[in-house]
Amino acid sequence: MLTLEHVSKTFNPGTVNEKKALDDMCLEVRDGDYITILGSNGAGKSTLFNAISGVFLADEGRIMLDGKNITFEPDFKRSKYIGRLFQDPLKGTAPHMTIEENLALAFLRAGSTTAAFSRITGKDREMFRDHLRQLDMGLEDRMQTQVGTLSGGQRQALTLLMATIVPPKLLLLDEHTAALDPGAAEKIMALTDRIVSENHTTCLMITHNMHQGLSTGNRTLMMADGRIVLDLNKEEREKLTIADLMQKFRENAGSDLADDRILLSV
């Protein structure tokens, strides 16, 4: 459903800081895939997400989503069908607006039913409350609370709900639990798994946790220097231990996986 054909992106071309962040990248994502992406800092994982969601346009190559060429579509148009979560829980919500107002904005993606001058109705409120109840964080009783006063875990849960309240075709998760405490991270991860499986959403998830990378979803990618160096399906990766994975990475990337954060979280 998502295809990247020979996508390249170079930052600061022609300067000493030139960095090839994506190098002739090809990727075929199938409908319903739940893919985890591993790789050290600077491997191009976030750049890949930025290219897919349209934060910047690729220098070369083509990006197709559901048979439609989206290579030159600006980010706000792509966000109608691509949802995204960041590591920083502050990025996905407007702090000085209430929970209800944030959800109303997210629901704008639903399109035709949301005219410019319409206001939040009682029916909308009921629907938001139902959704919030499923997060199991007591947020359904605090719909008039400003989002800036919530904890990181609560904000990330709300962001997850906002990204999926109108189910997107594709969900991009950029280490979305990495900045949370272990308890909150576990809860957000469980929520993510449930929402993704309920909606059969196609999902890409960047993680630095090797164990999570091998156990979540149905496919694992490893990236180095702007390329995919390892692409494992469910059967292949089930047979692998983390030590095997490191070995395979070394063979394909030509170097060790040098990232303290990944090694420490094994």
Next chain:
Amino acid sequence: MLFIIQTALTLGCVYSLVALALFLSYRVLDIADLTTDGCFVLGMAVSVTAAIAGHPVLGLLLAIIAGGTAGFVTAFLQTRMGVPSILAGIVTNTGLYTVNLMVMGFSSNASLLKQATVFTMIRDLGIDNSWGQLLLVAVIACLAMLAMKWFLGTRLGLSIRATGDNREMVAASSIDPRYTITVGLVIANCLTALSGGLVGQMQKAADINSGTGIVVIGLASLIIGETVIGGRRSIGRNIAACLVGNIIYLFIYALILQTRILPIECLKLMTAIIVALAIAAPTLQKNAALMNRARREM
């Protein structure tokens, strides 16, 4: 004394429209819109010129449209042409000086003599002149505020608020920030021009230099209002702050004018100092707290 109160209330209602415009651009969208000064004169010039030709009500409508156009130019420069937002306002403001002269037939001022204004029309209904003026501008100011309150609760209004609050999140909600900034600045400048238009017909004159410092006065009113009615806790309070702050500002102004405690020429400097201090207050507080701590722990 009654006269001072009456004048402060009347002018407070008129100028509160500028404060309301700045609330939308500066507080909600987080953009310092320097089109304000020129836009105020534009509204004044258009409304007075139309009134001279015998169309006072149409003049106000034209003023609103002209102001909206000026706002659109500023928004266009910053959202589509990559001009930094402050510079975009300054550029439009400079261009408006010539436009304003053109509107008044390349003269630096225009005066209404015996022609009708919206205020004489109220007087002709048999209401005492000064109370009639107050009534009319109070109704207009209240309508504008209620409309603003309502608008910021609509989905378009929410999108505009989110644009100023977290721009990244707006793009992720499939809202085009260029569109929301444009709508916001157009509405803000419509309000500024309406204020200019009302002042012009009230004074029965338009002058090319009458807009100097309006943006600072508007900000002063906004900040005084926010301080007096308790912070920025809700949209409703914030909108009310525009009116309250302006009336207080003009009350002080009128007192100085009557009592001559300060030479009236000093007022702009005083206003500038008040605004600079008010905007600097959080930083000053933080630095003072830090220095106190350093002194204690050294």
